Amino acid sequence: MSGRPSALELPQAPDGFRKVMKALRARPPLRSARLPAEPPWRSRFVAPLADVPRVSLREFGYRGGELLRAEEHVDDTAVAGPWRLLTDEGLERLTAVCEQLEAAAQDAGFTATRRLRAADLLSPFIANMIRDREFLLTCSRLVGIPLIPHPLRLPTAQINYGEGGGRQGGVRWHRDGMDYVFTIQLSGYDDYDGGRFTYFLGRTDEFPGPVPEDSRFREADLGERGATLFLHGSRIFHAVTPVTKGHRVTLVISLFCPYFARQDSNTFWHLAADDGIAATVPCWLRLKWPVRNPAVDFGLRSASPVITWDDLR
Template sequence: MAMVRMRHGDGVLNPPRTATGIGQVFHALRARKPRRAPDLPGEPRWRSEYVAAEFTGPRLRLQEFGYASRELGRAFGRIDDTALVGPFRMLTEEGLDCLAEVCDRLEPAAGDSGFAAARRLRGADLMSPFLNNMIRDRTFLLACSRLVGVPLIPHPLRIPTAQINYCEGQGRPDIVRWRRDGMDYVFTVQLSGSDEYEGGHFTYFQGRAAEFEDVREDDPRIREAPRGERGAALFLHGSRVFHAVTPVTKGRRVTLVISLFCPYFAGRDSNTFWQLAGDDGALATLPGWVRLKWPVRDAAMDFSMRAASPVITWEDLC
């Protein structure tokens, strides 16, 4: 993912130096010790009834970020134009309690990254039946799809599909890591109440991604999303919107990040191989990457099979 740091010296948000060329290759090939999944006896069981009755919240469209109509995906008379929605309630209170318990119990498997401020666990759905069933539940996927306006399934790249971030009070509150994601459809669920931590504000640049270079910290297009309480969710078109979370300066903030995928816009997927390999290593990334780029005849069916997901079609959104 592209990342930048806020520098108060000149007020310009400049990208840091990152590995390129052979250095980038070595970074992606670095050895990775497999993490042992924590023992989760008696894990709560996922139920479709945990999906909130209605997903709704404040909405911004990509046109409001300066994107032209010709830049947006179109299929079956629909336009892929949702930029940001939220905060909204994704789960019932009981479902949220179960999710928070699962994420707390998975924390021992989380690790540090050289470029992410939070400790994190990628591929969390591979360790938890609750998370696996949640993000592959048809009721859940239909609600997400109708919120965004396009058919969505779990991302076929299994490792980035579900990530839990565990962020605790940090130093250097002046450093803000800006980025845009390779994932196009990103849902973040906040599992900590705002009274449990300080900082941790979600900010975004309300402009085209190509315009972010040389943006100053006092640019009026830098906005802050409404701050939600425990259980608040936010949808972001991650590859189109530069965004950041300000450092947590006190307390603990836990979030679940779910990356979904629209089979009909697979050709527009924003991930690059080296971007993914930088997170997960080249050997772990290659099989999923090859499957993602393999030609398909029936987008909905083929990609759903790859993601072990129910099929969601445009007709389901009606």
């Protein structure tokens, strides 16, 4: 551990007025680019779901009355993994796709890393992967609630590219606008130094900031290529230490539970700080449309299979 950059040294992401100012300066993500042809996605690329270590939101200090509920189901998964979401073949294909997409990545001062937002709008492989029924069922069964691609298209699939040298490749302390976030490692510790995924094992209102030592900071074991981590992003502060050597690539997928649509944690200014006001307005209206049958309505709008509670029984 000695000599490795510490997550406690990272600053916290902008909030409040600073977030509004960031929204005014933000550039919208690319929606098209000339990229090489991709391999096709196949359902067989999803690995069978095995026993996965889990930590509950209650263990983070959230009370039972603060957890979302639908019928007899409770949204109580805070962290799950790491585990292998994709087979070796699927991981190889996805890694090749994300390498090709790096040419379209943009610098992002908000998180101090290069990234590609709305990757599924540029990549048929990623678009088909996150709308594949086997993929969604596996993610849903892991978390214990029905999940589909988020109707906010721009932040649904993001690729982060971290390069050694300076502070590039680190991610500031922040919590996500998204609730259900899956991070897939496309490179391992043999490929880079630094780049350690760290989170705070406590409520967001207890987060002590990036300076004080606290026994509740945890480092996720994401050293293996293909390792996948689920994080209830909106309720957990997390960060990534700077990459000091080599190249780190991760794909971050944000999913959505239509049954909890009214309680979705996203805020307009959180999204606008990433993508700019003009790009956020149509996405925001799409999310806030009236919902009659949540599973069907949101499923059809995202061109996704409909996942219901019965599918998880």
